Amino acid sequence: MSVIPRLHFAHLPTPIEEMPRLSKELGGPRILVKRDDQTGLAFGGNKTRKLEFLVAEAQEQGAQMLISAGAIQSNHCRQTAAAAARFGFECALVLTGEMPARPSANILLDQLFGAKIVTVADRKDRDRILQETFDQATAEGKKPYLVPYGGSSLTGALGYAFAMEEFLQQNVHAEWMVFGTSSGGTHAGLVLGQRAFGYRGRVLGISIDESKQWLQEHVSALASSASEKLGKRIEFDPAEVLANDDYCRAGYGVLTGAEREAVSLFARKEGLLLDPVYTGRAAAGMIDLIRKGFFKKDETVLFWHTGGQPALFAEKYSTAIV
Ligand SMILES: Cc1ncc(COP(=O)(O)O)c(C=O)c1O
Numbered sequence: 001m002s003v004i005p006r007l008h009f010a011h012l013p014t015p016i017e018e019m020p021r022l023s024k025e026l027g028g029p030r031i032l033v034k035r036d037d038q039t040g041l042a043f044g045g046n047k048t049r050k051l052e053f054l055v056a057e058a059q060e061q062g063a064q065m066l067i068s069a070g071a072i073q074s075n076h077c078r079q080t081a082a083a084a085a086r087f088g089f090e091c092a093l094v095l096t097g098e099m100p101a102r103p104s105a106n107i108l109l110d111q112l113f114g115a116k117i118v119t120v121a122d123r124k125d126r127d128r129i130l131q132e133t134f135d136q137a138t139a140e141g142k143k144p145y146l147v148p149y150g151g152s153s154l155t156g157a158l159g160y161a162f163a164m165e166e167f168l169q170q171n172v173h174a175e176w177m178v179f180g181t182s183s184g185g186t187h188a189g190l191v192l193g194q195r196a197f198g199y200r201g202r203v204l205g206i207s208i209d210e211s212k213q214w215l216q217e218h219v220s221a222l223a224s225s226a227s228e229k230l231g232k233r234i235e236f237d238p239a240e241v242l243a244n245d246d247y248c249r250a251g252y253g254v255l256t257g258a259e260r261e262a263v264s265l266f267a268r269k270e271g272l273l274l275d276p277v278y279t280g281r282a283a284a285g286m287i288d289l290i291r292k293g294f295f296k297k298d299e300t301v302l303f304w305h306t307g308g309q310p311a312l313f314a315e316k317y318s319t320a321i322v
Contacts (some may be wrong), residue, residue, distance in 0.1 A: 053156060
């Protein structure tokens, strides 16, 4: 295997903790939580692991600017802006939505990190504006590096292949891993790591906004191409990617009673904060599956906490969550 460019700024390994009071409340299996909300870099989250590889690639290519895109309260963009500041890149973010009169949460932090923000009202125009932003930076001689949506390129996915290796080195037993999946990089990395490093449990992504079919196709393709970076192509079949899209019907970022209950249960039973958009929805799915008896009582379920808590303080969510 050739050496894969990687920076080391994540706080690793992230701890794995028991959630006995939540388990008891749900009358369910043993539940663990892997604290990737503690990865460091601007309040942490799953993007830190991806950015270790993405920023290294940007440096290798001699880039001077990081450009990315996402929703107005994107966690990925907040962490990209922080990484840009830390490693001396300029940063431009193309965000879908309206700039709030009083910026809060992630969009406030983006500004604090000095990112240039371009808003786009309609998501269908986002790719075009992103391309224009990229072309303009190129014309200005800034050598931009495009950080893909959610950091989910094959380079970014490597972060979670190695996260699986880290988990295995922690010698903790779990039959299931459950987490929120959206642009698929975390999911692809975990299934790649599962095969590459030999995890015998199951890896179940709860969809935040995509269909099961899209996730299965996209995640298997991403994992297959990312495997080449580990030295040997592994072919993944869409059918072997476990994804559940039962909990995303309300739409991206729309809070329902299920997310509210999950955020509240984690807070009141374990003193643990979830975010309203991703981990709140993923936990709501896990809770429903526990109640339906999907997991066996004697199994252990590991909830992979992917961060995102700054969004709790966005006006849109803070007024709706309690
Ligand atoms: C907090 C949080 N969890 C999970 C995800 C989903 O990860 P992925 O885009 O790798 O599917 C995101 C994506 O932005 C996120 O911000």
